[in-house]
Amino acid sequence: MNRGASWFNVTSVVLGFAFLYLPILILIIFSFNESRLVTVWAGFSTKWYVELFRNEGLMNAAWVTARVAFVSASIATVLGTLAAIALVRFGRFHGRTLFSGMVYAPLVMPEVITGLSLLLLFVAINFDRGFWTVVIAHITFSMCFVAVVVQSRLVTFDASVEEAAMDLGCPPAKTFFIITLPIILPAVISGWMLAFTLSLDDLVIASFTTGPGATTLPMKIYSQVRLGVTPEINAVCTILIALVTIGVVSASLVTKRQEVERKRAEAAAVRADEPELA
Amino acid sequence: MATKGTAAKKAAPRKAAAKAAPQKTAARAKAKPEISAEKSKMVGSVRRSFAPWTDPDAKPFILYENITKRFGDFTAVDDLTLGIYEREFFSLLGGSGCGKTTLLRMLAGFETPTEGRILLDGQDISKIPPYKRPVNMMFQSYALFPHMTVADNIAFGLKQDKMPKGEIADRVDEMLKLVKLEQFKSRKPHMLSGGQRQRVALARSIAKRPKVLLLDEPLGALDKKLREQTQFELIDLQQQLGLTFQIVTHDQEEAMTVSDRIAVMNQGKIIQVSTPAEMYEYPNSRFVADFIGDINLIEGTISSVSGGKVTVETADAGKLVVNQDLKADKGQTAWIAIRPEKVSIGLKKPAARTANVMSGEVWDIGYLGDVSTYHVKMPAGGIVKALQTNATRLVERPITWEDQAWLSFSPDGAVVLLS
Numbered sequence: 001m002n003r004g005a006s007w008f009n010v011t012s013v014v015l016g017f018a019f020l021y022l023p024i025l026i027l028i029i030f031s032f033n034e035s036r037l038v039t040v041w042a043g044f045s046t047k048w049y050v051e052l053f054r055n056e057g058l059m060n061a062a063w064v065t066a067r068v069a070f071v072s073a074s075i076a077t078v079l080g081t082l083a084a085i086a087l088v089r090f091g092r093f094h095g096r097t098l099f100s101g102m103v104y105a106p107l108v109m110p111e112v113i114t115g116l117s118l119l120l121l122f123v124a125i126n127f128d129r130g131f132w133t134v135v136i137a138h139i140t141f142s143m144c145f146v147a148v149v150v151q152s153r154l155v156t157f158d159a160s161v162e163e164a165a166m167d168l169g170c171p172p173a174k175t176f177f178i179i180t181l182p183i184i185l186p187a188v189i190s191g192w193m194l195a196f197t198l199s200l201d202d203l204v205i206a207s208f209t210t211g212p213g214a215t216t217l218p219m220k221i222y223s224q225v226r227l228g229v230t231p232e233i234n235a236v237c238t239i240l241i242a243l244v245t246i247g248v249v250s251a252s253l254v255t256k257r258q259e260v261e262r263k264r265a266e267a268a269a270v271r272a273d274e275p276e277l278a
Numbered sequence: 279m280a281t282k283g284t285a286a287k288k289a290a291p292r293k294a295a296a297k298a299a300p301q302k303t304a305a306r307a308k309a310k311p312e313i314s315a316e317k318s319k320m321v322g323s324v325r326r327s328f329a330p331w332t333d334p335d336a337k338p339f340i341l342y343e344n345i346t347k348r349f350g351d352f353t354a355v356d357d358l359t360l361g362i363y364e365r366e367f368f369s370l371l372g373g374s375g376c377g378k379t380t381l382l383r384m385l386a387g388f389e390t391p392t393e394g395r396i397l398l399d400g401q402d403i404s405k406i407p408p409y410k411r412p413v414n415m416m417f418q419s420y421a422l423f424p425h426m427t428v429a430d431n432i433a434f435g436l437k438q439d440k441m442p443k444g445e446i447a448d449r450v451d452e453m454l455k456l457v458k459l460e461q462f463k464s465r466k467p468h469m470l471s472g473g474q475r476q477r478v479a480l481a482r483s484i485a486k487r488p489k490v491l492l493l494d495e496p497l498g499a500l501d502k503k504l505r506e507q508t509q510f511e512l513i514d515l516q517q518q519l520g521l522t523f524q525i526v527t528h529d530q531e532e533a534m535t536v537s538d539r540i541a542v543m544n545q546g547k548i549i550q551v552s553t554p555a556e557m558y559e560y561p562n563s564r565f566v567a568d569f570i571g572d573i574n575l576i577e578g579t580i581s582s583v584s585g586g587k588v589t590v591e592t593a594d595a596g597k598l599v600v601n602q603d604l605k606a607d608k609g610q611t612a613w614i615a616i617r618p619e620k621v622s623i624g625l626k627k628p629a630a631r632t633a634n635v636m637s638g639e640v641w642d643i644g645y646l647g648d649v650s651t652y653h654v655k656m657p658a659g660g661i662v663k664a665l666q667t668n669a670t671r672l673v674e675r676p677i678t679w680e681d682q683a684w685l686s687f688s689p690d691g692a693v694v695l696l697s
Contacts, residue, residue, distance in 0.1 A: 164422075169410070169439055170438050172409075183423075265466070266468065
């Protein structure tokens with residue numbers, strides 16, 4: 001039943017979306033501004049994008065960020081997946097509650113505390129701060145997000161599928177790689193993507209744990225903004241927004257297509273079964 | 279209600295299956311016939327020639343020896359010993375939590391016995407991991423590999439054995455033909471209906487030609503019609519391949535239909551092991567009598583035991599006589615167990631010499647179309663059920679509620695139970 005759009009509904013939807021997306025829209029528009037002044041429109045131009053690619057500091061920071069995000073997301077995915085398997089599969093082992101609590105603690109831990117404690121650790125063991133300290137820090141906090149995502153998939157995973165593989169002569173380790181992993185792969189990939197995004201996004205923990213030569217993009221943007229917002233920053237942010245949008249939209253399109261295909265296949269299966277019963 | 283129609287249906291498929299595999303019948307003809315109550319009569323309505331368990335020289339193919347399995351404080355299987363013979367279709371029957379699935383999983387290797395050992399073909403397999411055991415299992419949830427096609431699912435076990443590619447393809451085609459799924463070869467499991475998935479799971483579990491096939495509630499997820507049809511397909515398949523099947527089920531009709539022998543389990547122990555007919559006609563306890571089919575249990579005390587006749591004094595119906603060789607003492611508490619279909623009901627008083635006559639008031643009537651069940655209330659308060667086949671469409675004087683009805687049963691129809 002479609003009651004049509006009342007004025008009230010239209011207004012609330014418009015206001016809601018405006019609240020969410022107007023700031024982003026303004027940012028995108030002003031990234032194409034001719035003028036150096038961020039708040040005054042002086043005509044369309046893409047010169048800040050050209051300028052951006054010439055800005056070595058920003059480009060370096062972007063490259064560091066991408067590397068940190070890739071390496072930390074990959075390691076966090078491996079560790080997080082293993083933690084999830086341990087939590088779901090090994091039932092009630094000794095110290096399970098403590099272990100699961102500890103895996104999830106970084107989810108709710110204030111970033112300042114995580115950052116500070118890691119800084120203290122690196123100082124205490126005299127570990128040179130730089131690229132790898134940021135990577136380690138990002139692994140520690142993004143690992144638990146991966147564990148949560150993978151765990152929720154494993155809970156609905158029918159363990160008898162693994163037993164069936166073993167029953168048919170497949171040793172346990174091989175079973176994990178050719179049966180379990182392919183089945184939970186979508187969750188592992190989305191865990192990786194989550195870890196990657198979290199690492200891209202992080203400012204606080206990176207600021208605590210970084211050292212010379214390992215400035216990430218958020219840190220760079222933040223330090224530049226303190227000197228005043230430049231259209232270059234707008235351009236960087238616009239590119240980031242574009243990347244994220246492409247990622248999210250394509251992921252949801254893939255999921256949607258799979259859903260449609262699955263429904264069609266199920267309908268076909270039911271049809272195929274009918275003459276048999278008749 | 280659950281027993282309705284089983285006895286009549288069982289005869290046909292066994293005969294057909296025997297034709298499909300005459301070697302089995304011939305090979306087993308030497309074995310002694312089943313124990314019978316009287317020399318000239320056999321127990322139940324189906325004649326079977328496969329009965330290695332009556333041969334003292336026959337060695338069980340699978341032997342559970344004093345198996346105990348504990349999960350923490352809970353004892354799932356309690357000091358159980360059981361032998362299953364080659365090419366036997368054996369059912370473990372019981373309610374949930376009785377230990378039947380645990381027993382099956384121990385043979386598959388997914389659980390290790392706390393005590394005791396399991397012998398397969400004379401070899402102790404307790405230490406062998408599941409992926410090296412010559413047994414395959416069909417899982418209740420089917421456990422198909424969702425990311426593989428039907429053909430790849432069936433080929434999976436063969437690939438693990440490093441069978442040459444050409445042979446794998448041949449075997450897969452053979453299996454697909456066997457379960458009539460040729461046209462679904464390249465489908466993924468989610469593109470199949472429940473019945474088709476069940477057949478893929480079956481094909482996958484027999485593709486390796488295991489020595490023993492374990493089936494964990496294999497038909498539980500199918501609807502009633504499909505389940506009945508698949509039961510007969512399973513029997514035919516087992517005869518065709520000559521495999522040993524061990525099935526776990528909570529459905530007594532299923533167990534009755536498919537099995538050579540049934541073991542009824544309760545609380546980790548086996549209560550009775552016997553053929554379906556013996557189980558039904560000669561239950562060894564009230565638990566089994568009540569678990570398999572519908573039964574009237576009339577409590578009383580034994581008043582005499584002599585010459586193959588047991589007389590029981592009951593509050594509901596006075597003295598009742600059963601033809602049975604029973605070791606019991608006078609005055610001992612006993613139960614007359616009589617199936618409703620063996621009790622005849624009428625409105626006229628039976629002839630004077632009829633044995634075991636009871637009379638009461640018709641309390642409830644269950645009309646099921648093919649049969650009607652009459653619940654008759656005895657003067658002492660007990661209810662005795664009588665089942666009558668509705669052989670004609672029109673009845674001159676139907677029995678109705680509150681009628682005074684006469685019940686009787688033959689001394690051959692009942693058994694006296696002491697526990």
